[in-house]
Amino acid sequence: MFKEYKSIKEVVGPLMLVDGVEGVKYNELVEIYQESGDVRRGKVLEVSGDKALVQLFENSQGLKISTSKARFLGKSLELGVSTEMLGRVFDGMGNPKDGGAPIIPEMRLDINGSPINPYARDYPDEFIQTGISAIDGLNTLVRGQKLPVFSASGLPHANLAAQIARQAKVLDDASNFAVVFAAIGITFEEADFFISDFKRTGAIERAVLFMNLANDPAIERISTPRMALTAAEYLAFEKDMHVLVILTDITNYAEALREVSAARKEVPGRRGYPGYLYTDLATMYERAGRIKGKKGSITQIPILTMPEDDKTHPIPDLTGYITEGQIILSRPLHKKGIEPPIDVLPSLSRLKDKGIGVDKHTGKKKTREDHADTMNQLFAAYARGKECKELSAILGQAALSEVDKLYAKFADEFEKQYVSQGFETDRSIEDTLNLGWKLLAILPKSELKRIKDQYIEKYFPKTEE
Numbered sequence: 001m002f003k004e005y006k007s008i009k010e011v012v013g014p015l016m017l018v019d020g021v022e023g024v025k026y027n028e029l030v031e032i033y034q035e036s037g038d039v040r041r042g043k044v045l046e047v048s049g050d051k052a053l054v055q056l057f058e059n060s061q062g063l064k065i066s067t068s069k070a071r072f073l074g075k076s077l078e079l080g081v082s083t084e085m086l087g088r089v090f091d092g093m094g095n096p097k098d099g100g101a102p103i104i105p106e107m108r109l110d111i112n113g114s115p116i117n118p119y120a121r122d123y124p125d126e127f128i129q130t131g132i133s134a135i136d137g138l139n140t141l142v143r144g145q146k147l148p149v150f151s152a153s154g155l156p157h158a159n160l161a162a163q164i165a166r167q168a169k170v171l172d173d174a175s176n177f178a179v180v181f182a183a184i185g186i187t188f189e190e191a192d193f194f195i196s197d198f199k200r201t202g203a204i205e206r207a208v209l210f211m212n213l214a215n216d217p218a219i220e221r222i223s224t225p226r227m228a229l230t231a232a233e234y235l236a237f238e239k240d241m242h243v244l245v246i247l248t249d250i251t252n253y254a255e256a257l258r259e260v261s262a263a264r265k266e267v268p269g270r271r272g273y274p275g276y277l278y279t280d281l282a283t284m285y286e287r288a289g290r291i292k293g294k295k296g297s298i299t300q301i302p303i304l305t306m307p308e309d310d311k312t313h314p315i316p317d318l319t320g321y322i323t324e325g326q327i328i329l330s331r332p333l334h335k336k337g338i339e340p341p342i343d344v345l346p347s348l349s350r351l352k353d354k355g356i357g358v359d360k361h362t363g364k365k366k367t368r369e370d371h372a373d374t375m376n377q378l379f380a381a382y383a384r385g386k387e388c389k390e391l392s393a394i395l396g397q398a399a400l401s402e403v404d405k406l407y408a409k410f411a412d413e414f415e416k417q418y419v420s421q422g423f424e425t426d427r428s429i430e431d432t433l434n435l436g437w438k439l440l441a442i443l444p445k446s447e448l449k450r451i452k453d454q455y456i457e458k459y460f461p462k463t464e465e
Contacts, residue, residue, distance in 0.1 A: 003072045008032075008065040014219065015263050016042065016054045016063075018070045024052045027076040027112070032056070035067045043077060043219070045264060055219050055260060057093070076112065079227050080105025081234040085208045086178060089195060092212030092224035111226040113233060113287055122290035127355040127366045128244070128299060131167035131426035132160075134342035134419045135349075137436055138375055139327055140367075142355035143170060143242060144290040146300040146323040148250075150316050152309045155329045158190055159423045160340045161248050161303055166203040167426045170242045178235050179207040180245045182228035185214050185221050185252030208235075214252075221256035229287045229298075236296035243296065245288070248303035250281075254315045270314045278318045285322045324350040338420040345383060367429045370459055373451040374436045378414070380450060381443060385411025403447065410442045437461060 007019040016032070024047055032040040040063065046053040054070065056063075079094045082103050089098040094111075096102055124144030130136055141147050151157035165179045183194060191211045198204035208231050212224040225247050232243040247253075254273060261274035269275035288300040302323070306316045309331065320326055330343035356371040358364070385407040392400050392408060400408065418435055421427060427435075440448060441461045448456055 002074065005070045005072075006068075008068055008070055011060050011063055011065055013263050014056045014060060014217065014260075015045070016056060016060065016065075016070075018052045018054060020050050021047070021052045021072070022050065024072050025074075025076075029073040029075060029077060030054050031071045031073065032063070033069045033071065034064060044072075045260070053264070055263075057217055057219050059217070076110055077223060077226075078108045079111050079230045080108050081231055081238075082106040083235075083239060085231055086235075087205050087207070089204075089209040089211060090227070092184075092210060092216055092220040092227065094210070094227045097211055107234070107238075109230050109234060111223060111230045112283075113226070113230060115286070116289055116291060120291050120293075122292045123354070124290060124297075124299075124351050125354040125359075125366075127171065127429070128242075129167075129169050129171055129429055130164050131428070132163065132340065132342075133421055133427050133432040133435065134340070134344050134347075135164075135327060136367075136427070136429050137371075137418070137432040138344050138352075138378060139325065139342075139347045139349040140352035140355050141168075141299065141301075141349065142351040143299055144288065144297045145325075145349070145351050146285050146288040146302070147325055147327060147349055148316075148319050148323050149301060149303040149327045149329065150311065150319075151303060151305050151329040152331060153305050155305075155331065155334055155341060156339065156423070157248065157303050157305065157329060158193060160329070161246050161301075162194060162197045163340070163423045164301060165198070165207065165244070165246055166201050168244050171429075176241050177206065178241045178243050179203065180210075180228045180232040180235070180243055181207055182210040182212075182225050182245070182247045184212050184224050184247065184249055185216075185256065186212070186249065187214050218256040218259045221253055222260065225250075225253060225284050229284065232298050233287065236298045237291060237294050238296075240295040243298050245298060245300045246303065247284075247300070250302045250304035250319065251307065251315055254281075273314050277314060278321070281318055282322050285319070325352075333415065333419070336415070338415055339422050340419075342419055344379070344419065345386075368433055370451070370455040371429075371433060373455055374433060374440070374459075377440060377448055377450040378418075378436050381407060381410050381440065381447075382414050385409075385414065403444070406443055406447075410439060413442060414439055433459075 009019045010017040028044045030042045040058045042054045042056040045055045084103050091097045124142040126143040128141045210228045232245045235241045236243045258273050288298045290297040307313050325348040328343045328347045330341050333341035356367045358369050388404040388408040437459050
């Protein structure tokens with residue numbers, strides 16, 4: 001039985017205080033009925049004695065508290081899920097936004113999810129091909145991993161997100177792959193870009209989109225990624241699908257969290273963000289993974305814009321602690337016209353070694369036997385090439401040896417050919433590895449000290465000798 005109260009005492013911004021309540025729980029849904037018949041929704045943020053603090057999903061403007069009633073529904077926010085969600089666009093609260101019919105749910109799930117028992121987790125070790133060389137070849141994404149993209153304002157992270165969503169696949173089971181895409185606090189223009197890109201390429205057929213716009217309420221922004229993850233958990237663990245979840249932009253999510261925290265008059269932590277920002281982000285990121293005995297998996301790519309390009313800002317800083325690496329977009333590369341402007345040297349995928357090469361125990365081919373060696377050699381050669389270019393900028397070309405000049409040439413060609421592939425090119429892992437060998441052929445064979453002789457014999461381009 002629902003409990004109704006006429007004891008609404010105060011409304012401050014999006015917050016409302018209800019007095020004399022009994023048995024009300026944290027996160028419980030609330031409906032506010034007005035005399036006019038207008039209904040607004042909210043959820044319980046805090047319970048203290050017989051007082052409940054309610055956060056409204058909609059604007060509180062025009063709310064007349066003397067004649068309004070608060071009804072507590074006894075449940076938290078839920079999402080109705082079904083395989084019909086694929087190919088559909090929803091708002092941040094899970095309502096259809098594409099003009100289509102409402103989903104007939106197969107089940108209703110709490111959007112906060114259930115924690116995965118650490119003992120039940122399976123280790124991520126299967127390669128996911130994004131079709132982007134700088135990720136597949138050097139910072140490989142593995143099924144069940146969380147690998148964030150650290151971007152900055154003005155960089156093309158939206159194009160990169162759309163490209164990954166369009167191209168990503170699991171090589172041995174591409175048919176059972178789905179993308180759940182959540183856009184948090186984006187502009188109408190960006191939302192239109194994502195929806196039209198998904199429709200243009202046909203990627204929408206295997207995708208579920210959740211769109212929260214910048215003018216939507218802050219509380220909806222906090223629910224959007226959880227809606228997306230709930231849909232992903234259903235597809236992965238109930239329908240055995242490999243699900244890639246892309247969340248953009250986590251910075252907007254954290255800003256909404258700070259706004260709600262300030263409205264609650266909580267003691268602020270670093271840069272005004274709440275002290276529980278780490279815990280809150282972890283409750284989202286840790287919903288990625290694989291479970292023993294289940295075929296499906298959830299792989300996460302959260303995208304965030306670093307305020308003032310600062311890697312030490314609380315949002316990228318805490319995200320880096322929780323996730324398994326990061327892909328970093330570079331402003332200098334973007335200015336050079338390199339697309340996507342992925343800076344491979346500071347980027348890192350901590351699980352890349354697990355998802356590449358050939359499995360030692362089973363002999364199963366994940367990518368190709370030479371992947372690990374060529375990856376290490378490309379990293380080393382690019383790092384040295386950049387050093388040589390810096391040296392020549394200071395001391396002039398004459399200060400470089402002949403080998404140093406080759407390394408400088410390698411660095412330029414590596415950026416032009418390997419990193420800069422454009423947002424429409426989809427490269428297979430074979431294409432990426434072969435391109436790596438073609439670039440390494442710029443250097444003398446004697447410099448390839450990180451690659452086994454048998455691989456040099458087998459893969460080094462013969463025409464370049």
